[in-house]
Amino acid sequence: MNEAIQLILFLVLLAVLSPLLGKYMAKVFMGEKHMMKPVFGWLEKLVYRLSGIKSEEEMNWKTYIYGVLLFNLFGFILLFLLQMFQTYLPLNTEKLPNVSWHLAFNTAMSFTTNTNWQSYSGENTLSYLVQMLGLTVQNFVSAATGIAVVLALIRGLTRKTTDALGNFWVDMTRSVLYVLLPLSIIFTIALVGQGAVQTFSHYVKATTLQGTEQVIPLGPAASQIAIKQLGTNGGGFFGANSAHPFENPTPFSNFLELFSMIIISAGLVFTFGYYMKSKRQARAIFITMFILFAMGLAISLWSEYGHNNVLNVAGSMEGKETRFGVMNSVLWSVTTTVTSNGSVNAMHDSLSPLSGLVAMFNLMLGEIIFGGVGPGLYGIIIFVILTVFIAGLMVGRTPEYLGKKIEAFEIKMAILAVLAPSIVIKIFSAIACSIPAGLSTLNNGGPHGLSEILYTFSSAAGNNGSAFGGLNTNTVFYNLMIGFGMLIGRFGIIVPVMAIAGSMAKKKITPVSSGTFRTDNWLFVMLLISVILIVGGLTFFPPLALGPIVEHLLMNLGVTF
Amino acid sequence: MKTQAKIALKFLLVMTILTGIIYPLLMTGLAQLGFPHKANGSLIIQDGKIIGSELIGQKFDSIIYFCSRPSAIGYNPIPSGASNYGPTSDTLKKQVAARRVLFAKMNSIPYESVIPKEMIFASGSGLDPHISPEAALMQVDRISQSRHFSITRKEELLKIIKDMTEAPQFLCMGEPRINVLLLNLMLDKI
Numbered sequence: 001m002n003e004a005i006q007l008i009l010f011l012v013l014l015a016v017l018s019p020l021l022g023k024y025m026a027k028v029f030m031g032e033k034h035m036m037k038p039v040f041g042w043l044e045k046l047v048y049r050l051s052g053i054k055s056e057e058e059m060n061w062k063t064y065i066y067g068v069l070l071f072n073l074f075g076f077i078l079l080f081l082l083q084m085f086q087t088y089l090p091l092n093t094e095k096l097p098n099v100s101w102h103l104a105f106n107t108a109m110s111f112t113t114n115t116n117w118q119s120y121s122g123e124n125t126l127s128y129l130v131q132m133l134g135l136t137v138q139n140f141v142s143a144a145t146g147i148a149v150v151l152a153l154i155r156g157l158t159r160k161t162t163d164a165l166g167n168f169w170v171d172m173t174r175s176v177l178y179v180l181l182p183l184s185i186i187f188t189i190a191l192v193g194q195g196a197v198q199t200f201s202h203y204v205k206a207t208t209l210q211g212t213e214q215v216i217p218l219g220p221a222a223s224q225i226a227i228k229q230l231g232t233n234g235g236g237f238f239g240a241n242s243a244h245p246f247e248n249p250t251p252f253s254n255f256l257e258l259f260s261m262i263i264i265s266a267g268l269v270f271t272f273g274y275y276m277k278s279k280r281q282a283r284a285i286f287i288t289m290f291i292l293f294a295m296g297l298a299i300s301l302w303s304e305y306g307h308n309n310v311l312n313v314a315g316s317m318e319g320k321e322t323r324f325g326v327m328n329s330v331l332w333s334v335t336t337t338v339t340s341n342g343s344v345n346a347m348h349d350s351l352s353p354l355s356g357l358v359a360m361f362n363l364m365l366g367e368i369i370f371g372g373v374g375p376g377l378y379g380i381i382i383f384v385i386l387t388v389f390i391a392g393l394m395v396g397r398t399p400e401y402l403g404k405k406i407e408a409f410e411i412k413m414a415i416l417a418v419l420a421p422s423i424v425i426k427i428f429s430a431i432a433c434s435i436p437a438g439l440s441t442l443n444n445g446g447p448h449g450l451s452e453i454l455y456t457f458s459s460a461a462g463n464n465g466s467a468f469g470g471l472n473t474n475t476v477f478y479n480l481m482i483g484f485g486m487l488i489g490r491f492g493i494i495v496p497v498m499a500i501a502g503s504m505a506k507k508k509i510t511p512v513s514s515g516t517f518r519t520d521n522w523l524f525v526m527l528l529i530s531v532i533l534i535v536g537g538l539t540f541f542p543p544l545a546l547g548p549i550v551e552h553l554l555m556n557l558g559v560t561f
Numbered sequence: 562m563k564t565q566a567k568i569a570l571k572f573l574l575v576m577t578i579l580t581g582i583i584y585p586l587l588m589t590g591l592a593q594l595g596f597p598h599k600a601n602g603s604l605i606i607q608d609g610k611i612i613g614s615e616l617i618g619q620k621f622d623s624i625i626y627f628c629s630r631p632s633a634i635g636y637n638p639i640p641s642g643a644s645n646y647g648p649t650s651d652t653l654k655k656q657v658a659a660r661r662v663l664f665a666k667m668n669s670i671p672y673e674s675v676i677p678k679e680m681i682f683a684s685g686s687g688l689d690p691h692i693s694p695e696a697a698l699m700q701v702d703r704i705s706q707s708r709h710f711s712i713t714r715k716e717e718l719l720k721i722i723k724d725m726t727e728a729p730q731f732l733c734m735g736e737p738r739i740n741v742l743l744l745n746l747m748l749d750k751i
Contacts, residue, residue: 002729002733002734002735002736005733006733006734009733043579047572047575047579050571050575051568051571051572051575052567052568052571053568053572063565066562066565067565067568067569070562070565070566070569071569071572071573073569074569074570074573075573078573078577121640121641121642122640123638123639123640123641124639124640132581132582132585133577133581133582134581136580136581136584136585137576137577137580137581139580140576140580141573141576141580169568169572172572176576176579176580181579181580181584184584185584185587185588188588188591188592189588189591189592189595192588192592192595192596192599192600193595193596193599194599195599195603195615195616196599197599197600197601197602198588198589198592198593198600199589199592199593199600199601199602200589201601203639204602204604204611204614205611206604206611206612206613206614207610207611207612208612208613208619208620208636209612209613209619209621209626209742209745209746209749210619210620210621210622210623210626212620214613214617214619214636214637214638215637215638215639216602216604216613216614216617216638217638217639218601218602220585220588220589222588222592222600223584223585223588223589224585227580238640238641238686239640239641239642240640240641240642240643240685240686240687240688243641243643243684243685243686244641244686244688245616245617245618245686245688245689245690246602246614246616246617249616250730250735251729251730251734251735251736252730252731252734252735254734254735255734308648310648310649310650310654311648311653311654311657313657313678313681315678316648316678316682317678317679317681317682317684318643318644318646318653318682318683319643319644319645319682319683319684319685320682320684320685321684321685321686321689321691322630322679322684322689322691322692322693322736322738323689323691323735323736323738324735324736325735325736328735329685344685345685346685347643347644347645347685349643349645349646349647350643350644350645350646350647350648350653351648352648353647353648353649443645443646444645444646444647444649444650445650445651446649447649448647448648448649448650451647468645469642469643469645470644470645470646470647551647551648551649554649555648555649559649560649560650560651560654561647561649561650561651
């Protein structure tokens, strides 16, 4: 009963609040008057002045992407160096050694690409300084980068015969100051109120009731947790991520963290609606996402509550916390994988085979069901373009979206954006499955071992960051492979998306007529869902059959590995 | 491109100061003012000594205490973590069977009884501070016996369990649970 109430509360709040946030964000990004302007308006101007940004100048797609790439490159270098030299820097209260070069590479790539894959545990690897000056900063700006890119694409789709896609720096500044920062401030306070830690004190030595020594890690965690959830980053302050009692102390903090990882992505869909001046178009996309989300959730809940013949139990608690129980763990596992957040409150490695499959399939679809803040929306727009194209082929008419002709160039770019992550998942997994360096650090045998590898590269390519955590990836091989996987999964999509934005902006808008193929009705929603599932299904069915599906069948027979 | 590079560098610096220094410092200041106990780890201090944190579970395997959940890290928080054994893991199967036997034996209950799931499975953080009220109740007889409790003190203990059981938050969120460390601290005071 409780479970049902929480679930319904979550879904209803999502449907009710995301249009409101979407409207607010539309005002922010269109430069209209909004409620945060009087609070942070002065700061916006200050940021422009200090960074030398000419806020009234708009950019074409090439200048915009230069901004994106250069900013991310510098962010990567800074984060890499901070880790390599943390012993020489202040706020290293526990005297932690410098991070190895390959782990520093992986982590820097991970946080600049909004993935937040973690081959390490924060409490024994990173100083407070690196956590805040390195990771917290990238949590903000990588999320803002995603929002900026989708804004450029939206402008490309809704403006006509122009080069101007907005100003990258202005979009970044507004995302941080008016969306991410205010929400993070409120959220941090709420988290600390529930028991999350926020301090610069040393770790504490306690003598337990049974007389052993226990070292309790502390740190400025709450401020980082807030943005890691809101910005679909997902990198935990502590190793156990949001399963850690200091990171997610109560069921209420759990609910807030769950909700905060999906709300901005969902809101952005409605922001798109304001740019298109069509709520119906936005609603069609939202409903598509919502249906795919609900389908995955239903399968995952059914599987996790089902009976495990190996362990002789229904609803295993392995890797789960008492205060959350099974339902909240499953709801989180689905939410975090659709949104490209990647934080966890229960260990995905120990989920039932089909719940693990749902999580993995969400990653493989390319994080388009709500998705990351920004990437979720531009990802699904890629699928919208493909769907319009396929529908156009079926009826023999030139495909159009929002009155703009979809031509060979856009389709090529869209295919590139769909293929880039798929290549990472399949080829990198194949390499890891064939060499000792890939196989020697597995934690589970049989089909579950394959699942561990497959999940790892799906998470990297989807810029998700959650893991089948048994696989030890803090090795030269995995740190490098995952690092490059994240790079391709991020910029292998951003660059084609920006190219589409640039080419669409130049086009004319043909007025709606009776011959227009509609993209705002149920027929289109069903078509879009089919295209997403067929593309995902056909690409990934074979490895999924060898991993989680075989495991599910063998589990029913009671086979162990 | 050169102008963009210059802006990128300066913008990174500005953002680092704003979101990497000012924001966490401001949040720490507010947290320390508003919730000093929680912000510093909800520490439990008795006679000037730190016993632990209300939120971080401790290892309890002695017969005179309520047992905590199995932990893949033995409740050593540096670093936190789980077993990450999959649903068809042979090791997990053996562990679960052994834990069933241990719990039944320790509390003198029949082997085939339904043992609360959290007592046979390791938690996600390895630091789960809670168990279910059912799991606590199943341990009362054993603890009363080992502590030579009279009937009135045993009833006192049952009342403590009832009082310390945390209901789902706002009536609907999360699961009913009881904090093992706080419960054992109360137990010592009976």
